[in-house]
Amino acid sequence: MSGDDRQYFEEIQVGAEYVSPGRTVTEADIVAFAGLSGDYNVLHTDAEFMRSSIFGERIAHGLLGLAIQSGLGTRAMSRPFATLAFLGLRWRFKGPIKIGDTIKVRIKVTDKRETSKPDRGIVVLQRSVVNQRGEVVQEGETEVMVERRR
Amino acid sequence: METPRYFEDIPIGEALRTPARTVTEADLVRFAAIAGDYEGLDRTGGAPGAASAVPETLIIALTSGLGFRVPVAQPLVLAFMVLDWRFLTPVRLGDTVHCRMQVTAKRALKEGGVLVEKREIVNQRGEVVQEGEYKLLVARRPRT
Numbered sequence: 058m059s060g061d062d063r064q065y066f067e068e069i070q071v072g073a074e075y076v077s078p079g080r081t082v083t084e085a086d087i088v089a090f091a092g093l094s095g096d097y098n099v100l101h102t103d104a105e106f107m108r109s110s111i112f113g114e115r116i117a118h119g120l121l122g123l124a125i126q127s128g129l130g131t132r133a134m135s136r137p138f139a140t141l142a143f144l145g146l147r148w149r150f151k152g153p154i155k156i157g158d159t160i161k162v163r164i165k166v167t168d169k170r171e172t173s174k175p176d177r178g179i180v181v182l183q184r185s186v187v188n189q190r191g192e193v194v195q196e197g198e199t200e201v202m203v204e205r206r207r
Numbered sequence: 208m209e210t211p212r213y214f215e216d217i218p219i220g221e222a223l224r225t226p227a228r229t230v231t232e233a234d235l236v237r238f239a240a241i242a243g244d245y246e247g248l249d250r251t252g253g254a255p256g257a258a259s260a261v262p263e264t265l266i267i268a269l270t271s272g273l274g275f276r277v278p279v280a281q282p283l284v285l286a287f288m289v290l291d292w293r294f295l296t297p298v299r300l301g302d303t304v305h306c307r308m309q310v311t312a313k314r315a316l317k318e319g320g321v322l323v324e325k326r327e328i329v330n331q332r333g334e335v336v337q338e339g340e341y342k343l344l345v346a347r348r349p350r351t
Contacts, residue, residue, distance in 0.1 A: 094268040096271050128242040
């Protein structure tokens with residue numbers, strides 16, 4: 058493949074950090090995600106009910122935040138990882154994302170390790186989703202399998 | 208609205224199975240647009256003629272909605288707290304997935320209580336393709 062500028066396992070540095078552009082979460086995003094997922098919970102879809110809740114208004118699905126940060130993550134790196142598979146995640150939803158909030162994701166490589174197979178390795182990323190006030194609204198760790206150069 | 212169930216109403220060990228849902232190209236395209244992640248739409252890799260693998264987080268999204276389609280009243284969820292998840296094998300376009308859920312632990316808090324649910328995503332061949340745990344904050348029964 059020509060123009061393969063992906064980062065292979067050997068090149069990825071533990072400690073490397075990336076910050077994405079921001080993205081404003083809109084009512085349209087929440088409505089679209091409710092339609093796609095089938096999660097019409099009142100938290101996300103009933104403005105009248107939510108007016109009297111502790112949040113005071115509808116909030117984004119936690120999993121919508123997870124989806125948006127994954128897309129932002131692809132825009133944070135000029136050279137994407139040569140990812141073979143997404144292995145898992147440990148994720149905490151720490152605060153609400155409200156309509157009009159602007160979020161970005163900070164990504165840090167915290168660990169990498171070889172596997173029994175010589176053509177691949179595991180990379181661990183710490184990710185924090187931060188709103189316009191600097192509050193961490195979601196955070197967690199993702200593990201990906203990345204190709205090694207042969 | 209159907210009366211929701213409160214923290215106190217949900218027994219540890221309750222096991223539920225959701226209906227199934229076939230993962231379509233429309234789901235893939237809509238998810239790419241919402242997430243802003245178009246890598247799942249690149250068909251240049253993979254074996255010729257093979258169905259595309261779909262983004263793992265799309266399957267989490269689709270099955271979270273399936274979790275509401277069970278024949279018992281919904282718990283009154285106040286917040287999604289923790290998602291601890293493993294991706295075991297790819298899901299491909301045209302696969303049909305459902306979810307098995309079981310409440311494994313409960314912990315009462317001052318406001319509400321935490322439900323721990325083990326969830327397994329199963330494909331049409333009975334293979335577990337993803338599994339993990341949801342921790343949900345659920346409302347306690349209001350004192351009257």
